[in-house]
Amino acid sequence: MTxxxxxxxxxxxQVGSFLRPEDLKAAFLRHARGQLPMEGLVAAQDEAITGLIATEEAHGLPFVSDGEYRRLNWQVSFSDVSGWDLWSGSWAQFLTSPDNLGAGEQHNSKGADAVLSFRTPATARLKLETSFPAGELAFIRKTTKTPAKITLMGPDRVCQMCDIDGSKPFYADADMFLADVVAIQKAMVAGLIEGGAAYVQIDEPSFTGYVDPPTLERMAARGEDPLRNLKRAIAADNAVIAGLAGKAVFGLHICRGNRASMWHREGKYDGIAEAVFGGLAYDRLLLEYDTERAGGFEPLRFVPKGTMVVLGLITTKSGEVETVDQLRRRLDEASRSIDLDQVALSPQCGFASGIGGNALSESQQWRKIDVMMETARRVWG
Incomplete structure (x- = not known):
C-alpha cells in the first residue's frame, strides 16, 4: 500500500481535469435543456469516470482523479455553499457560450478576465450545505483502491470572485468574507481526509494576479494594497490545511488561466517567489512552466528543502506532444536553480478546466501523459 x-x-x-468524452458532454447538454433528469446525468458521469479511472491506472499514474467529470468547470468545488450564489445563471451561460462545449475557433491567446466575469455579491453569511468534492471522492473510493486526488478552488480565488462592496449587509470587508471561506474549506478538507482522500490539491490561479499588470492596476483602482492581499492569501491557504499535516498529501497549483486553450494572466514568478514559495506550508507546489510567460527557473531557489516542486513543463493548451529529450533538457535547466531530488513533472494545468476542454484530442492528451511517465522513469528511475 502506498x-x-x-x-x-x-x-x-496531473493537475486534475481530463478531456470529457463527447457522450458525457452531450449528457450535460441534454440535462441543461431539460431533456435528461439528474439521475441520467449522474449515470453518464459514473460510467465516464469508471472508464477514466481504468485508463489512468493503465497509464501508470500513482493516483487517480475523476477528471472533474462532474463539474461544468473547476470552480464547482465551492458551489454547494449558501449565501453566495456563484452559479446564478451558470447553466444558462453553459448553453450559450461556445467555449463550453469546445465549439468555435480556439486560440492560444489572452482570454477575458474570468474573475471579473463571475464577480457576485454575497446574499447572506456563507454556510456549507454539502461538500461537492466529498461526493466526487466517495465514488472514486467505491471504484478503485488506487490513491485518490481531489481538487478545490483556493480561498483567495473565491475571495477575488466576490463583489465585496455589494456584500456590505453581511460582510464589512474582504477579510471577514475570506475568514468564512477558510472555515468552510477547512471543513471540506477535513471531510475529504476522513473520507479517504490521499491527495488534496488547492487551485490558486489568484497568485499570478499579483504579478499581472492589469490585475494589479484594478487592485490599485479599488484602493487595495496588493502586498497586503498577497500576505492574506498565503495565510488563508495555510489556514485551510492547518493541523492536518501528514494526514494526506497537500498540493497547491498556480497557473495563469486555462479556459478553452486561452490564458488570462501573465507575469513571472520572480515578484512573488520569496513570499509564496517560501511561505506556503504545502507538500507540493505545482507550477506552470510551459511558456515564456512564466519566466525562468531562478525563483525556485526560494522553495524550502522538503517541499516538492512539480514543474508543469507539458502544455495542455495544444496537441503538440513534447518529447522525452525536450523535457530532460528543461529539467537540466531547472537543476541549476533547485536540486532535482526536489522536483517532479506534470502538465502545466488540467486538460479541461471547463467542460469544453482545450484544443487537443484525447489521443494527444494520453500521449502527453505517457511522455511524462517515460521522462520520469529515465530521470529518476
Whole structure:
C-alpha cells in the first residue's frame, strides 16, 4: 500500500481535469435543456469516470482523479455553499457560450478576465450545505483502491470572485468574507481526509494576479494594497490545511488561466517567489512552466528543502506532444536553480478546466501523459 510519505515524493503529477468524452458532454447538454433528469446525468458521469479511472491506472499514474467529470468547470468545488450564489445563471451561460462545449475557433491567446466575469455579491453569511468534492471522492473510493486526488478552488480565488462592496449587509470587508471561506474549506478538507482522500490539491490561479499588470492596476483602482492581499492569501491557504499535516498529501497549483486553450494572466514568478514559495506550508507546489510567460527557473531557489516542486513543463493548451529529450533538457535547466531530488513533472494545468476542454484530442492528451511517465522513469528511475 502506498504511504503518504511516498505519495508526497511522486515524480509525476496531473493537475486534475481530463478531456470529457463527447457522450458525457452531450449528457450535460441534454440535462441543461431539460431533456435528461439528474439521475441520467449522474449515470453518464459514473460510467465516464469508471472508464477514466481504468485508463489512468493503465497509464501508470500513482493516483487517480475523476477528471472533474462532474463539474461544468473547476470552480464547482465551492458551489454547494449558501449565501453566495456563484452559479446564478451558470447553466444558462453553459448553453450559450461556445467555449463550453469546445465549439468555435480556439486560440492560444489572452482570454477575458474570468474573475471579473463571475464577480457576485454575497446574499447572506456563507454556510456549507454539502461538500461537492466529498461526493466526487466517495465514488472514486467505491471504484478503485488506487490513491485518490481531489481538487478545490483556493480561498483567495473565491475571495477575488466576490463583489465585496455589494456584500456590505453581511460582510464589512474582504477579510471577514475570506475568514468564512477558510472555515468552510477547512471543513471540506477535513471531510475529504476522513473520507479517504490521499491527495488534496488547492487551485490558486489568484497568485499570478499579483504579478499581472492589469490585475494589479484594478487592485490599485479599488484602493487595495496588493502586498497586503498577497500576505492574506498565503495565510488563508495555510489556514485551510492547518493541523492536518501528514494526514494526506497537500498540493497547491498556480497557473495563469486555462479556459478553452486561452490564458488570462501573465507575469513571472520572480515578484512573488520569496513570499509564496517560501511561505506556503504545502507538500507540493505545482507550477506552470510551459511558456515564456512564466519566466525562468531562478525563483525556485526560494522553495524550502522538503517541499516538492512539480514543474508543469507539458502544455495542455495544444496537441503538440513534447518529447522525452525536450523535457530532460528543461529539467537540466531547472537543476541549476533547485536540486532535482526536489522536483517532479506534470502538465502545466488540467486538460479541461471547463467542460469544453482545450484544443487537443484525447489521443494527444494520453500521449502527453505517457511522455511524462517515460521522462520520469529515465530521470529518476
Amino acid at each position: 504511504t503518504i510519505a511516498e505519495l508526497k515524493r511522486m515524480r509525476v503529477d
